[in-house]
Amino acid sequence: MSLPYAEPYKIKMVEQIYRSTQEEREKWIKEADYNLFNLKSEQVYIDLLTDSGTGSMSDKQWSAMMLGDESYAGASSYYKMKDAVKNILGFDYFLPTHQGRAAENVLFSAMINKGDVVPGNSHFDTTKGHIEFRKAKAIDCTIDEAFDTTLNYPFKGNLDLDKLEAVLKKYPKEKIPMIIVTITNNSSGGQPVSLQNMKDVKALADKYDIPVFYDSARFAENAYFIKIREEAYKHKKIKEIVKEMYKYADGMTMSSKKDAIVNMGGFIGMRSEELFKKASVYNIMFEGYITYGGMSGRDMNALAQGLDEGTEFEVLEARIKQVEYLGNKLMESGIPLQQPIGGHAVFVDAKRFLPQIKKEEYIAQTVAVELYIVGGIRGVEIGTILADRDPETRKNRYPELEFVRLAIPRRTYTNSHMDYVAAVCKKIFDNRHEAKHGMRILEEAPIMRHFTVKLEKIK
Numbered sequence: 492m493s494l495p496y497a498e499p500y501k502i503k504m505v506e507q508i509y510r511s512t513q514e515e516r517e518k519w520i521k522e523a524d525y526n527l528f529n530l531k532s533e534q535v536y537i538d539l540l541t542d543s544g545t546g547s548m549s550d551k552q553w554s555a556m557m558l559g560d561e562s563y564a565g566a567s568s569y570y571k572m573k574d575a576v577k578n579i580l581g582f583d584y585f586l587p588t589h590q591g592r593a594a595e596n597v598l599f600s601a602m603i604n605k606g607d608v609v610p611g612n613s614h615f616d617t618t619k620g621h622i623e624f625r626k627a628k629a630i631d632c633t634i635d636e637a638f639d640t641t642l643n644y645p646f647k648g649n650l651d652l653d654k655l656e657a658v659l660k661k662y663p664k665e666k667i668p669m670i671i672v673t674i675t676n677n678s679s680g681g682q683p684v685s686l687q688n689m690k691d692v693k694a695l696a697d698k699y700d701i702p703v704f705y706d707s708a709r710f711a712e713n714a715y716f717i718k719i720r721e722e723a724y725k726h727k728k729i730k731e732i733v734k735e736m737y738k739y740a741d742g743m744t745m746s747s748k749k750d751a752i753v754n755m756g757g758f759i760g761m762r763s764e765e766l767f768k769k770a771s772v773y774n775i776m777f778e779g780y781i782t783y784g785g786m787s788g789r790d791m792n793a794l795a796q797g798l799d800e801g802t803e804f805e806v807l808e809a810r811i812k813q814v815e816y817l818g819n820k821l822m823e824s825g826i827p828l829q830q831p832i833g834g835h836a837v838f839v840d841a842k843r844f845l846p847q848i849k850k851e852e853y854i855a856q857t858v859a860v861e862l863y864i865v866g867g868i869r870g871v872e873i874g875t876i877l878a879d880r881d882p883e884t885r886k887n888r889y890p891e892l893e894f895v896r897l898a899i900p901r902r903t904y905t906n907s908h909m910d911y912v913a914a915v916c917k918k919i920f921d922n923r924h925e926a927k928h929g930m931r932i933l934e935e936a937p938i939m940r941h942f943t944v945k946l947e948k949i950k
């Protein structure tokens with residue numbers, strides 16, 4: 492008999508969480524204008540809003556923090572982080588930033604101009620926001636398979652090479668500052684990109700002389716999936732796969748709050764010294780001097796340690812197995828999910844969950860609010876509200892997929908919490924036919940509206 496799987500760590504510190512009543516939650520969510528971002532964290536029992544900056548650091552990371560060097564320039568912590576970026580990812584040049592979108596802001600300031608186009612695979616919302624803010628356009632070249640949630644395709648994050656080449660042919664080289672490959676592809680369900688696809692994208696990019704940048708927030712999870720699902724890499728170590736992945740990139744932006752398992756931090760990795768010099772100017776303006784870029788020394792130390800731990804197979808296996816554990820439980824209850832289960836989160840297919848609700852009534856938000864009311868669980872809408880309005884027509888963009896994302900923070904919750912989440916989801920799913928209407932927007936910001944939108948339930 493084979494023994495069951497168990498995590499390769501034990502718990503050293505605990506944090507009390509409040510178990511509220513449904514009555515309390517109904518009042519709180521109304522006061523929060525049915526926007527889950529407006530809730531106080533103590534009003535949430537299980538917080539699956541994001542896996543970004545919400546993970547638990549290890550004892551080694553905490554002890555690295557005590558050795559942080561807080562010098563303004565040339566801190567040893569900066570060099571530790573520089574070494575980790577070079578050794579693990581292979582980039583000679585790097586700039587620390589306070590988080591991922593700050594890396595985008597700095598890099599795009601140096602590279603993207605008005606009228607440019609930036610092809611990629613379902614650009615993340617901050618990435619798209621930073622592109623559109625510069626009056627440039629993000630063009631989605633994700634493979635069609637990603638949009639059929641029932642299809643069990645191993646690399647749904649992949650770029651469609653024909654779609655990509657069509658963009659590279661249509662626009663002059665000067666108008667395409669970069670191709671962005673998001674690993675894993677968050678917006679299409681935490682889905683990985685294969686190493687073969689990375690190679691192919693790079694070959695195509697070279698043909699048209701366009702640089703390739705990886706939006707790398709969950710690069711280690713992507714490497715795990717390559718090991719598990721791509722035959723040629725099954726005997727390779729995660730760190731070897733990571734090295735190979737980055738051979739096909741000219742640079743990267745990183746939100747270290749994910750796979751580097753820190754609460755705050757980011758960076759840009761680059762091969763070009765010229766780009767490094769250009770981006771340094773913006774880094775100094777927006778983030779801080781080039782040897783700290785908005786991070787404290789202790790945070791850079793924890794990040795360097797986190798990059799190392801986060802690219803260990805055992806750490807990734809424990810994390811991804813927990814996400815699968817939740818996903819499998821939901822599937823046992825018949826709940827429709829993006830297949831296969833993603834790296835950092837379970838993506839509930841809201842359109843199939845509540846087919847009777849019109850897309851104009853924000854289907855995924857309706858499901859997300861219900862999860863909170865019934866169980867105190869905070870997920871997030873990845874649907875029409877997040878997709879924002881078209882910057883030109885100002886009309887709502889209705890994405891093909893409406894998800895409620897249940898993102899699992901790293902090393903934070905136990906599988907009993909996952910059992911609870913699954914039970915709450917089942918309860919709502921079993922009563923789904925009772926839902927008659929969704930929600931209506933009362934107030935919204937001109938860009939990235941999902942953070943501050945105010946809603947009401949349609950009676």
Ligand code: F0G
Binds near residue numbers: 746
């Ligand atoms: N790129 C991807 C793929 C992301 O998922 C995120 C953040 C960012 C860039 C921006 O990084 O938050 O450090 O500024 N994603 C979080 C999420 C917020 O919940 O998925 P950041």
